[in-house]
Amino acid sequence: MKRGVWVWGCALALGAGAARAEDSPFSTSVDIGGSRGGQTEITADEYSHDDGSSEDAIGLTAGGVIAWLTRFEVTEGNQTINEIAVAFGTPGCTAPPCGENGRPFGAGIWSDPNQDGSPVDGAFLAQTTGLQENVDTDTFQRIAIPQTDLGEVGDFFFVVVWTRNETRGNPGDFPASLDRSNPEPGPIQWVTGGVAAQFDPDEFPTSAGWIQSSQLPANLRGLWLVRAGTGEGGDTCSFVVKKTAKGKKGCNACPRKDDLFDTGIECDENNPCPKKFTGKKVDCPDGGAGFCKKILGRKKSGACG
Ligand SMILES: [Ca+2]
Ligand SMILES: [Ca+2]
DSSP: OOOOOOEESSOOSOOSSOOOGGGOSEEEOOOOOOOOOOOOOOBTTEEOOSOSOOSEEEEETTOSEEEEEEEEEOOTTOSEEEEEEEOBSOTTOSSSOSSOTTOEEEEEEEEOTTOSSOGGGOEEEEEEEEEOOSTTTTOOEEEEEEEEEOOSTTOEEEEEEEEEOEETTEEOOOOEEEETTSSOOOTTEEEEEETTEEOOTTSOOOSSOOEEGGGSOGGGOSEESEEEEOSOOOSEEEEEESSOOOEETTOOOOOOTTOEEEEEEEOBTTBOOOSEEEESSEEOTTSSSOEESOEEEEEOTTTTO
8 A cells, every 4th residue: 555644844843742732833824703503413424524624724924835634434324535625824814815726735534543542643544736716715625535444333433634834935725625614623633733743745744743633723723624535626627647746846745656736727518637747837736846757647537528
């Protein structure tokens, strides 16, 4: 099995201990307050903790790469998934946009090898990359991932979303949508990142890094708007990568063989995706410097017509 993990060029200012508000690298968009509903239960075909509405969004104060992780437990009949859904930013954003439409992001599934519920030993299962849509609207963006077997009923697994956390001249925007209706959700949420952080799928993770949300300042706690399930993966063309693409000029986030790569090209029944995709020089999928030299993909069966 492939193994893909994180390495961070710079550890967070926070350690494993409790965070104090004054030294947290994370900050929040203005909390517009108010609850718009209760926590939803897992549905037949979607893993979900959030209630579908964000009351806030958080990001890294100084910018960088931010990753947010949600833990789920495998339920009967849902041991295999092929889609992740995520919302970016929040409608209450006071310095709009909280995120940026068109900005690259990644999403993936990690297992929990020792099944203790902690993600520090997470083992890579599948990933995809896409471009943010519908920022600041609470609209879930659905993105296809390779068909993933999650293990046995009751097993923990992790859904991770990551993106660069800055716009040009505006470090510290707020991409991670936060459902504050349940501000103390328990040990199912983590976050990590940093100014010099980068994604390198070929390196092993450092155990430091993931911060459980209960260790964040109270105003940064809640539920990520992140879900996983089965579906068609949205309305843009995803391709199965045929060969690991080479990163150039500092890009460590190029898709590898068998990853999915979402081009952002819109498709529907009348406008099906081309059978092949060739990207000679593609901007680094983590939104940072550099590019991927050659991305070759074949159409995913059944993808968007
Ligand atoms: Ca809510
Ligand atoms: Ca673990």
